[in-house]
Amino acid sequence: MAVKLECRSLKFKYGQTDILNDISFCVESGSFCAILGRNGSGKTTLLHCLNGVLKPCSGKIYINSLDIASLSQKNIAKKISLVPQEHIEIFPFKVIDVVVMGRAPFIGMTKTPGKLDYKYAMEALQNLNAQNLAKKNFNRISGGERQIALLAMALAQASKIMLLDEPTNHLDFNNQYHLLGRIKNLCKTNKLSVVASMHDPNLAMFFADKVIMIKNNHVIAQGTAREVMTMANISELYDTQTTQIKIDDNKSFFLPEAKALGKN
Amino acid sequence: MIKSMKNHNTIFFLLTVLLVLLFLSSLMMGRLEISFSQLVTIILSKITGKEISDTLVTKSLGFWWIRFPRCIMAVIIGTGLAVSGAVYQALFRNPLVSPDILGVSAGCTFGAALGLILPGDTFSLVHILAFFFGLAAVSMAMGIARLISIKPIIVLVLSGMVVLSFFNALLMIVKYFSDPFDELPSIIFWIMGSLSRVTWQDIFIALPVTGAGIILFMLLRFRLNILSLGDIQAKSLGMNPSAFRFILIVISSFIVAMSVATCGQICWIGLIIPHMARTLVGPEHEKMLPVTALLGAIFMLGADGAARSISSAEIPVGIITAFVGAPVFGFLLYKNRGSGWL
Numbered sequence: 001m002a003v004k005l006e007c008r009s010l011k012f013k014y015g016q017t018d019i020l021n022d023i024s025f026c027v028e029s030g031s032f033c034a035i036l037g038r039n040g041s042g043k044t045t046l047l048h049c050l051n052g053v054l055k056p057c058s059g060k061i062y063i064n065s066l067d068i069a070s071l072s073q074k075n076i077a078k079k080i081s082l083v084p085q086e087h088i089e090i091f092p093f094k095v096i097d098v099v100v101m102g103r104a105p106f107i108g109m110t111k112t113p114g115k116l117d118y119k120y121a122m123e124a125l126q127n128l129n130a131q132n133l134a135k136k137n138f139n140r141i142s143g144g145e146r147q148i149a150l151l152a153m154a155l156a157q158a159s160k161i162m163l164l165d166e167p168t169n170h171l172d173f174n175n176q177y178h179l180l181g182r183i184k185n186l187c188k189t190n191k192l193s194v195v196a197s198m199h200d201p202n203l204a205m206f207f208a209d210k211v212i213m214i215k216n217n218h219v220i221a222q223g224t225a226r227e228v229m230t231m232a233n234i235s236e237l238y239d240t241q242t243t244q245i246k247i248d249d250n251k252s253f254f255l256p257e258a259k260a261l262g263k264n
Numbered sequence: 265m266i267k268s269m270k271n272h273n274t275i276f277f278l279l280t281v282l283l284v285l286l287f288l289s290s291l292m293m294g295r296l297e298i299s300f301s302q303l304v305t306i307i308l309s310k311i312t313g314k315e316i317s318d319t320l321v322t323k324s325l326g327f328w329w330i331r332f333p334r335c336i337m338a339v340i341i342g343t344g345l346a347v348s349g350a351v352y353q354a355l356f357r358n359p360l361v362s363p364d365i366l367g368v369s370a371g372c373t374f375g376a377a378l379g380l381i382l383p384g385d386t387f388s389l390v391h392i393l394a395f396f397f398g399l400a401a402v403s404m405a406m407g408i409a410r411l412i413s414i415k416p417i418i419v420l421v422l423s424g425m426v427v428l429s430f431f432n433a434l435l436m437i438v439k440y441f442s443d444p445f446d447e448l449p450s451i452i453f454w455i456m457g458s459l460s461r462v463t464w465q466d467i468f469i470a471l472p473v474t475g476a477g478i479i480l481f482m483l484l485r486f487r488l489n490i491l492s493l494g495d496i497q498a499k500s501l502g503m504n505p506s507a508f509r510f511i512l513i514v515i516s517s518f519i520v521a522m523s524v525a526t527c528g529q530i531c532w533i534g535l536i537i538p539h540m541a542r543t544l545v546g547p548e549h550e551k552m553l554p555v556t557a558l559l560g561a562i563f564m565l566g567a568d569g570a571a572r573s574i575s576s577a578e579i580p581v582g583i584i585t586a587f588v589g590a591p592v593f594g595f596l597l598y599k600n601r602g603s604g605w606l
Contacts, residue, residue: 048496051499051500052499053496053499053500072502073499073502073503073504074502074503075502076502077500077501077502078502080500081500082496082497082500084496084497084500088357088493088494090357090492090493090494091354091489091492091542091547092542092546092547092600092603093489093546093547093548094546097489097548098493101489101490101493101501102501104486104487104490104501104502104503105501105502107486109483109484109487110483110484111486112485112486112550113486137603139603140602140603157501
């Protein structure tokens with residue numbers, strides 16, 4: 001499969017503190033790539049480097065073998081969208097008016113969104129079965145609904161690469177699987193490449209084609225979910241003993257060791 | 265969507281009609297009473313060059329040199345302050361922000377006070393110093409923020425506070441050393457704000473500055489929505505938020521400095537009018553900016569009309585705007601309590 005997004009020896013520092021060191025990986029077209037790591041391991045920073053929101057100290061990011069340093073922010077935005085982790089309270093916009101902002105890279109500097117842009121925005125919401133949100137006040141819907149609205153905004157951006165920062169953060173048990181399933185479908189049908197930072201290794205196990213594990217500023221393991229998601233790797237990544245429960249030949253379920261669950 | 269579009273167009277139309285009516289009646293209000301027929305005669309004589317009766321000549325002069333420029337200035341200032349307020353609220357993603365937040369007004373006030381106590385041709389000196397120190401204050405605030413350069417928005421607000429307090433301290437020094445019988449009252453009256461000193465020359469400066477600024481804001485109105493999502497989102501959507509913020513702050517500072525330099529501090533307009541507009545047509549800047557502009561003009565014309573006609577001596581218009589503005593803002597807070605933003 002064609003390589004869509006490549007990250008080559010990326011290095012990033014906040015002040016004197018190393019955040020990311022020598023990070024290299026590829027994401028193929030139409031694949032779902034999960035980034036796992038403990039809190040503060042630099043997952044969000046990595047995502048922000050990938051679409052040029054943050055400028056890395058050294059290293060390169062390529063989209064279709066094109067160095068993003070040579071692209072304007074607007075042209076990057078046409079190729080990569082980002083769904084952030086934090087939802088800031090904003091003006092009481094209607095959801096549809098937030099979703100339509102995803103069209104920004106395609107709208108001239110002094111223009112406002114037209115009928116077609118609203119059509120794309122509505123389609124994005126329908127794609128996620130969320131058309132009923134369109135007229136609601138963005139500030140008055142639940143965290144999970146906001147997550148879906150922001151995902152719709154990224155879909156309206158119509159980019160071939162989507163970065164998701166902890167996409168299941170605000171979602172209930174059912175919606176977590178539902179939403180990731182939808183995203184996975186989009187990967188297949190639209191040849192969308194997804195890079196998602198995730199907290200739950202089990203969700204990564206179920207949905208990711210590829211897994212990248214980050215610890216102490218470095219990639220400690222990467223590869224297909226089946227290769228990488230082993231008891232040893234996960235124990236190492238989260239600094240805790242884990243138990244593996246086999247579901248079938250390809251899938252397993254991981255639990256932290258009994259002590260962490262409060263049993264003696 | 266269609267329904268709200270219609271709704272928004274109706275509101276826009278009604279406000280335009282209201283503004284025209286208010287403008288016409290403002291031309292007749294005040295100590296110099298001009299009836300409607302006199303108003304028509306005065307305007308017609310200007311157009312056709314026809315002679316008018318002696319009683320009307322004085323009124324005609326007063327009309328062309330005082331009343332008419334004053335009403336135009338009210339429209340310019342009301343629009344400018346209200347739209348700058350809306351832009352600032354979007355930039356800082358904060359409903360409590362008015363254009364004074366980076367110290368423009370404090371800088372202007374200090375400059376004007378300095379001009380009033382310095383010897384020389386005070387009138388133009390006051391204007392120039394006020395304008396200069398207003399812009400100097402904003403530049404200082406932005407310079408301090410740039411030195412610190414983390415978390416851009418909150419640092420800008422804090423540097424604004426630093427600059428604001430500094431210029432207030434300077435103002436106190438000027439007040440302390442001014443002559444308490446002559447200069448101090450004139451400083452205090454100047455601060456209260458009034459449109460009574462407006463001349464055509466002021467309009468020739470104010471109109472292009474405010475006009476150009478407002479046209480630019482209108483062109484960028486969709487970008488203001490995106491900027492209000494925060495810097496990370498704005499960047500992911502292909503914008504350069506810091507460059508945008510810089511340009512928008514510079515332009516609105518010119519507008520505000522110009523207005524404070526000609527008319528003194530007129531509070532509340534930049535704060536309440538954008539809220540009013542949002543309550544009427546919603547928060548999308550595509551819709552609310554034009555409504556903000558109209559409402560600002562209407563509010564200012566009304567306030568100035570009241571300042572001229574409530575008592576036989578003129579009341580500073582800043583008192584009227586503050587007096588009306590505070591309760592109106594309270595009402596708007598109550599009205600918007602369910603929006604999840606306040």
